[in-house]
Amino acid sequence: MTHHYEETLPGGGHTSLVIKKGQILRLTDSDGGANVSLMLFNAHEKSERLNLPDTLKGQHTARLGAGHCLYSDMGRVLAAIVTDTCGWHDSFGGVLNAAEVAEKYGKGRYQELRNGFHRNGMDNLLVEMGKWNLMLEDLPMVLNLFSKVTVDEKGRFTFHSQHSAPGSMVELYAPMDVLAVLTALPHPMDPEPEYSPRPVELSLREASDPQGLTLCKTSRPENLRAFQNIERFAV
Incomplete structure (x- = not known):
């Protein structure tokens, strides 16, 4: 199996990449207990982005996992969860800002901790978004992978x-074609008092006929219509 891209996203780190049509992004929680806050945008028209309320309403669930789709605000499927060994991914928790991280974990300044300083989800995501000419007003809700x-x-x-x-x-x-923006930081509701973000392995590969895609298309009639909308409003 040929991977176009492989990366270890360190705990506290952030990255962004374009997942091209027909590709699969695999995320692996190598150590356990990780959390990855994920945003998705149409790579060609970034005003179209992940809409979690529609994602949950359209599939009649708040528990996202294998067989579910991630909807855009244009009623299209930005990504389909074709494989999942975790079983539950959170759509409620959001991310923390700098003040909230300081309140929860202490100041954790760069001056004392250097590269181990306490990062926060809002700033991490905004750094990556800035690389794609996106700003604070473009910050949508996030899906927290690996968290229940x-x-x-x-x-x-x-x-x-x-x-x-x-x-x-x-x-x-x-x-x-989808732009993914993500950061590996503790979930805002995680009661662990120590700041200890976990690393995640990322890999990207071609998969024109992925296992699990049929389930995503057929698990809800709304999902099939959202796939059809991709062709109707193709960029």
């Missing part, structure tokens, strides 16, 4: 620690 958050009957959130085991993996198939 449940909601009880009274609307209370519960974060499930160590949900992702070492080696857990998720694969995202792109049916259109």
Whole structure:
């Protein structure tokens, strides 16, 4: 299997890349307990981006995993989750800003910690977005891969620690050219008091007929229509 791109995203790191039509991005939680905050944009028209409310409503679930699709605000599939050994990915938690990270973990300044300083999700994502001429007003909701958050009957959130085991993996198939922006930082609801972001392995490969794509297209009638919209409004 030929990989076009492989990278270890260190804990606290951030990156961005274009997943071309017909390619799969694999993310692997090598050590366990990782969290990756992910944003998706139409690579050719970045005003079109991931819409998590539509993603959840269209598929009648708040638990995203294999067989689910990630919708854009134009009703198209930006990515399909074709493989998933983790079983649950969170769409509620968002990311922390600098003040929230300082409140939770302490100041963690570069002056004392050098490259181990406490990074925050908002700034990390904005750094990557700036490389693509995107700014704060372009910051959408994020999907937190490898994290599980449940909601009880009274609307209370519960974060499930160590949900992702070492080696857990998720694969995202792109049916259109997609810009992915991501950062590897602790989930905002993670109760761990120490700042300890975990690394994630990334790889990109061609997959014109990926296993699991049929399930994504057929798990909900809305999904098939969202795939059809890709051709109807092709860029």
